Amino acid sequence: MPNDTHQPIAGKEIFSLANVSRGFRKGGDERQVLDGVNLQLHEGEIVGMLGRSGSGKSTLLRIIAGLIQPSSGDIRYLGQPLEGPPEGVAMVFQTFALFPWLTVMQNVEAGLEALGVEPKERRKRALAAIDLIGLDGFENAYPRELSGGMRQRVGFARALVVNPTLLLMDEPFSALDVLTAETLRTDLLDLWSQRQLPIKSILIVTHNIEEAVFMCDRILVLSSNPGRVVAEIKVPFPHRRNRLDPAFRKMVDDIYALMTSRRNAHTTQKMPLELSSPLHEVSTNLMAGLLEALAGQPYNGRADLPEIAQTLLLEVDDLFPVAEILDQLGFAELKEGDILLTTAGKRFVDASTQERKVLFAEHLLRHVPLAAKIRAVLQERRGQRAPRVRFEQELEDSMSDDLAQETLETAINWGRYAEIFSYNDHTETFSLEDVEGAT
C-alpha cells in the first residue's frame, strides 16, 4: 500500500502483534479462529477492524485486552510482552456492560476505585469525564433509566476516566439506532480531533463498512473461518468526512467488492458448496424479498450492494449471507460489489408460491450438497427415516458444534420450505412422510 497520505506520520508504537493465532481443540485436531494475525497500533491513529461474524475480530480485541490468551504468537504492549489484562487499556462494549445496580456516577468511579484513587480525587475526575461526554445531570440515574445512546455515553465516560493509553471499542454503535449512533460517532470524533481525550489510540471492531471508513485512519479487513488479515486500507480523508463525497463512496464500494469476492481471491472460479461447507441461517422469506427487490424498480436486475443495503436497511451481516447464498443457489450473481439477478432468479420472482417451492427445491438439491445428502439417505433407508444425529455427527467432524447446529438448522428450514423432506423436532428425526411425490 502506498503511504502518501495527509495524515500525520504515525507516532510511537503502542501495541504490536506478530503471528497471533487462536484455536480450539476439536476431536484431536486444532481449529483456528484466528490464524497468523500481524498488527501494529501507533499513537495518534484510529484503527478499524472490519470483518463479518465468525472472523474472530472480537476474539482479537479480547486478546489485546488480555481477556483471553492466544494459542501462539507474540504480543507487545509499549515494548513489553503482554501478561494478563494490561493497565491503560480500557474497553467499550457492544452491550454497554454497565452494572445495573450502580448509578452513572458509581459506574464511572468503579474503575478509579480499583486503581486506588482517593475518594475526593475520584469524584473530581468522574465528574470531569461525565461532563466531557455530555452526561451532566444524569450522575444519579441508574442505567435502566437511560436511553441506549446515553448508556453508551456512560460506557465511554467509564473508559475515558481511567486515562487509558488505548481505547478498545467492540461494535460500540451497533446496538443503537441510526441517528443516535451517528451523533455519538461525531461527538467522539470531535473530541478526538480537538485532542480533548486522554487516549493515544483507538481500536474499533465493526462489521459496518461505512462506519469504518467514516471513523478510521486505517482499516484492517479480516476474513472468516479462520480469521486472517486479508487487506489493510489507509483512509486519507480528513475529519469531518462527508459520506456523500464520491471518493468516500468509492472506498466503501471497493471494500464491499473486496469483502464479497475474497472467498474466491485465488481463483476466478466460484467455489461450489461442499458437504462440509457451513450454512448460515438465512430465511427463505429474506431470499425471496431480496430477489423481488432486485427485480423491481429502480434496480431492474442489478444493484450496487452498499446502495441496496441502505435502502433495505440491512446491515452487512444480514446482507452478505443472503446475497452469497443466492449466488450459490444460482438465483443471483455477485460481481464487483454489485448483485445481479440471474435467469433462474427472474423465473423465481415471476412464479406462483407453489412453483417457487419447486424451483427452490431443484436448485437446493443441485447446489447444496447437504440437502441433497439428507434426501438421498432418506430415500435409501427402509421406512425413509433418519435421526438428526446421523448428520450432526458428520458435520461436527469438520466444524465447531455451534456451527454444525446452525448449518443443520438452516438445511432443515430450507428443506422444509422446498418440501424435499420433513423433520420432527420432538423426535429429532428426518423423514419423507407428508412429502409429496417422495418415493
Next chain:
Amino acid sequence: MTRVARPFIPATARRLLPNRWDFIAFPLIIGFLMVSSSGIRQTWAPLADLQTEIISLDPANLPEYALRTTLRMLAAMVASLLFTLIYGTLAAKSRRAEKLLVPMLDILQSVPVLGYISFTVTFFLALFPGRVLGAECAAIFAIFTSQAWNMTFSFYQSMRTQPRDLAEVAVNLRLSPWQRFWKLDVPYSMPGLIWNMMMSMSGGWFFVVASEAITVGDKTVTLPGIGSYLATAIVQRDLHAVGWVILAMVVVIVIYDQFLFRPMVAWSDKFRLEDTVAQAAPESWVLNLIQRTRAIQYLLRPFGKLLRTVARMRMPFSLPAAIHSESRTPLSRVIDWLWAALLVAMGLVAAWKICAFVLAEVGLSEILHVFGLGLITLLRVVLLIAIASVVWVPLGVLIGLRPKLAERIQPLAQFLAAFPANLLFPIFVVAIVHFHANPDIWLSPLIVLGTQWYILFNVIAGATTFPNDFKEAATNFRIRGWQWWRQIMLPGIFPYYVTGAITASGGAWNASIVSEYVQWGDDKLAAHGLGAYIAQTTAAGDYPRILLGIAVMALFVVLFNRLLWRPMYAIAENKLRLN
C-alpha cells in the same frame, strides 16, 4: 443433562396483591382447622380398633415400603394438580372469588404443614371409621398441603399474566371457556407449573417421612412406608436400619427424578412462549425413549386421542368468562359490597370462635409465653439462614463461575435439597445424646439441614448466568477483591440468592416442628421454641394449644415474609434487574 439456567421464581415469592384481606383469611383458615377437629371428636371412638400393621426392620421389606411411600406422593400430586386447576381458575377468572381465595392461599401456605396433620388426621379417621384408608388419606393430605399452595399460586399467576394477544386470539376464535382452558390457560401455565411441582415434590419427601407415623394424643397411626420404617428404627435404636432407609430414599429420589420429573420438564419445554430456542434445552433420556420408540407411541395413541377429544368438546356449562371486566354496573357494585361485608362477617365470627376455643383452656400468660417461644424459633431461623448464607454464597459463586464444576455440583445440590433431612436426624441425635450437648444449640442446625441447599443451588445458577460482558468489564477495569464482591458479584446474584433464601426459610419454619423435639429410643430431646411446643402439644393431643401454636407460627411466617422477604424481593426485581 444438567440445567444450570435460571430457575423459575417460586410462585409464592412474587404475588402482587392487596393484603388487607389477609385479616379475614387468617381467622377463616385457623377456624376451619378448629372445626375439622373439634366437630369430629365425638366420633373418635371407632379409631380404637384401627388395625395398624407392624413395621418390620428387615431391609428386604424396604422396596415395598418405598413403593407405598412413592404411591402416596403420586396420589398427593394428582390431588394437588386437580386442586390447582380448579382453585387457580376460580381465583383468576372471578373477581369476587379472587378477593377471598388469594389471601386464603397466602395464609394456607404460611401454616406449618405438620400443623395441618394433627387436625386432619382426626377428620379423615372419622370419615372412614376403623379403616386404614382414613389414615392413608390423612398422610396424603399432609403431602398435599406441602405441594398444592405453591402450584396453585404459580398457575394463578400464569393465568393473570397471559399475554393479551393470546387471550384476544382465544376470543376471536370463539373458543368456549372449556376449550380455551385446554388450548391456552393450561399450556401457557405449564412450564411454571411443572417447575413448581418439582420444587414442591422436593419438599414433599420431608413431609411424607414425617406423616406416616404420627401420634396424636393416645392414638398412634402407622402406615407402612419409609417414614414409619424410620420411626420404628428410632424407637428400637437401630442405626443399621437408619442406614438402610437412607439408602432406599436415595434410590427412590433418583428414580423419581429420572423417570418422572426430568421427562416432564423436558416435555414442558415445548410450552415456553419465547420463539427463540433455549440455549440448553432440557433433555431427558426417558422422554427420548418414549418419543422415539414407535411401540410406546402406538400404545399411547388412544390416550392422546381421548384427551384431545375431551379438550375439544364445547361443554355446555360455562366458566366465568370475563377476566376482570372494566365496566361495573351499579348493581354489581352493590353485590361487591355485600360480598365484602359477608366475608368480613365470616372472618369476625371465625376469629371470635377461635378466641373462645383457645381461651377456654389457655390463659393470657401462656399466650404470651407462646409468642416468646415464637421469637426464639424466629431467632433460630434467622441465625441459621444467615450462617448458611455466609457459607454457601461465596462457595456457590466460586462454583458457578466454573461452568464445568457447576455442571457437576448443581444436580448434587438439587438432590440434597430434595433429600428428606429428617432421615439424617437420628445420626445427629445420637451424637447429641452421647456428648450430652446442649439441645438448644445443637438441635438448631437441623432446621436448615435440608433447606440450605436451596441457597446453594440458586446462587450457583445466578453465578453461572452472570453475563460474560460484566465479567470482562470487571477484569478490564481491574476490579478485584472486596470491591469485586461488593460492586459486581453480590448484586449480580442477589435476585437468585433471595429466591433461594425464601425457599430455605419457609422450609426452616416447617422443619422446626420436627427438629426442635426429637427422640432416640426413650431419650427425648427438646429445644426451646415454637416448633417444640407444637410437637409436644400434638403428642399430648391438646387441641386448643396445638391451634394456638399453629396460629402463632402462621402469624410469624406471614409477618416474616411481609417484612423481610417481600421488600428484599422487590429490591431484587426493581433495582437489580439486568435489563
